[in-house]
Amino acid sequence: EIVLTQSPGTLSLSPGEGATLSCRASQSVSSNYLAWYQQKPGQAPRLLIYGASSRATGIPDRFSGSGSGTDFTLTISRLEPEDFAVYYCQQYGSSHWTFGQGTKVEIK
Amino acid sequence: QVQLVESGGGVVQPGGSLRLSCVASGFTFSNYAMHWVRQAPGKGLEWVAFIRYDGTDKHYEESVKGRFTNSRDNSRNTLYLEMNSLRAEDTAVYYCARGYGGYTDQYYYYYMDVWGKGTTVTVSS
Numbered sequence: 001e002i003v004l005t006q007s008p009g010t011l012s013l014s015p016g017e018g019a020t021l022s023c024r025a026s027q028s029v030s031s032n033y034l035a036w037y038q039q040k041p042g043q044a045p046r047l048l049i050y051g052a053s054s055r056a057t058g059i060p061d062r063f064s065g066s067g068s069g070t071d072f073t074l075t076i077s078r079l080e081p082e083d084f085a086v087y088y089c090q091q092y093g094s095s096h097w098t099f100g101q102g103t104k105v106e107i108k
Numbered sequence: 109q110v111q112l113v114e115s116g117g118g119v120v121q122p123g124g125s126l127r128l129s130c131v132a133s134g135f136t137f138s139n140y141a142m143h144w145v146r147q148a149p150g151k152g153l154e155w156v157a158f159i160r161y162d163g164t165d166k167h168y169e170e171s172v173k174g175r176f177t178n179s180r181d182n183s184r185n186t187l188y189l190e191m192n193s194l195r196a197e198d199t200a201v202y203y204c205a206r207g208y209g210g211y212t213d214q215y216y217y218y219y220m221d222v223w224g225k226g227t228t229v230t231v232s233s
Contacts, residue, residue, distance in 0.1 A: 030217070035219040037153070037220075044203055044224060044225050045145075050219045088153055090153075090155075090219070092219045093217050096155075096167065097143070097155035098155065099155065101152045102152045
């Protein structure tokens with residue numbers, strides 16, 4: 001099983017600032033099959049990024065993903081009020097899907 | 109529009125059973141693999157089960173193997189999760205999610221592109 005470790009656990013930032021979220025895998029992720037999801041309180045997760053760097057339909061371009069192998073990053077260029085949420089990475093290249101524990105982006 | 113609606117959650121005693129349903133609309137259900145994902149109160153996301161578009165292959169998270177059964181009825185656009193021998197640690201919101209991606213000879217690579225709103229399962233005496 002591939003274990004995903006996200007850091008930091010919590011990011012305290014102000015609207016307009018940039019955010020960098022990290023996701024590290026315990027072994028190489030096949031073909032960079034790494035996705036990022038956003039979840040707000042009381043809501044279902046929403047797909048942001050798939051294939052490590054491809055934005056899902058309707059996702060603003062302030063969200064970008066990068067990385068390969070075992071190290072991946074989600075970058076939010078300028079935080080909007082609606083971006084404060086929990087973000088999860090997920091690997092989907094092993095027929096045993098796993099999520100990271102999440103990074104909470106909160107208003108400073 | 110594309111939509112998934114879960115139902116069937118509730119309160120059940122330890123050792124009991126429950127069947128969750130997920131009805132799909134707005135897309136050709138029979139063309140897509142599907143997942144179940146759960147979230148315990150205050151915790152992160154945990155993948156639970158996967159089923160191929162035609163129901164011929166299924167995968168489960170280790171802790172639910174032998175207790176949970178994933179199935180689908182493509183004529184009814186419905187996904188099911190039969191849960192038996194329920195434990196307190198199965199308490200969670202259960203989401204169904206559409207799988208998008210593909211497969212090789214060795215593995216599937218389906219991420220979750222559409223999610224339902226979830227149904228709550230509470231296992232308690």
